[in-house]
Amino acid sequence: MTSGQAKPVIQGVHHASLVVADTAVAAAFYEGQLGLERLERPELGFPGLWYALGGGQALHLLQVPNPDPVERPVRCGQDRHLALRVHGLEALVARLEAAGGVVERSRSGRPAAFVRDPDGNAIELIEEAAA
Known part of the structure; x- marks a missing residue:
């Protein structure tokens, strides 16, 4: 980082993603049983559902053929993941890449x-x- 570049700051949780086998079955549970409100989800090339958790946080459900990431090649966005709110993304990316x-x-x-x-x-x- 250069002296004029702001230090990246993690601001909190944005969303958590879980892998599901069937979005219809998952919707029955997350909407019907838990009462979560469905959010609009962009077309990402694979099935999924997004739900509001309050406080600007969300739950993303990802439908993939095999939920075991060890047995399938997978992009990070199609895997279970924790999403963090960040200020200074480019500086953080540069730091991560510099570290290999x-x-x-x-x-x-x-x-x-x-x-x-x-x-x-x-x-x-x-x-x-x-903020």
Whole structure:
């Protein structure tokens, strides 16, 4: 980071993503049983559902053929992941890449990127203005 570049700041949880086998069955549980409100979801090339959790946080459900990430090649955005609100995404991406990390940009067009931690867990970093 250069001296004029702001330090990246993690601002909190944006969403958590879970892998499901069938979105219709999942919807019956998350909407019917838990009473969650469905959010609009952009077309991402695979089935899924998004739900509001309150406080600007969400739950994303991802339908994939095999939920075991060890047995299937997968992009981070189609895997279980924790999404963090970030201020200073580009500086954080540069720091991760300089440390040898592989960064995958979001296909949604949002200012967001995915990385894996040392244990293979997917982390999404979403740019948001500082509060």
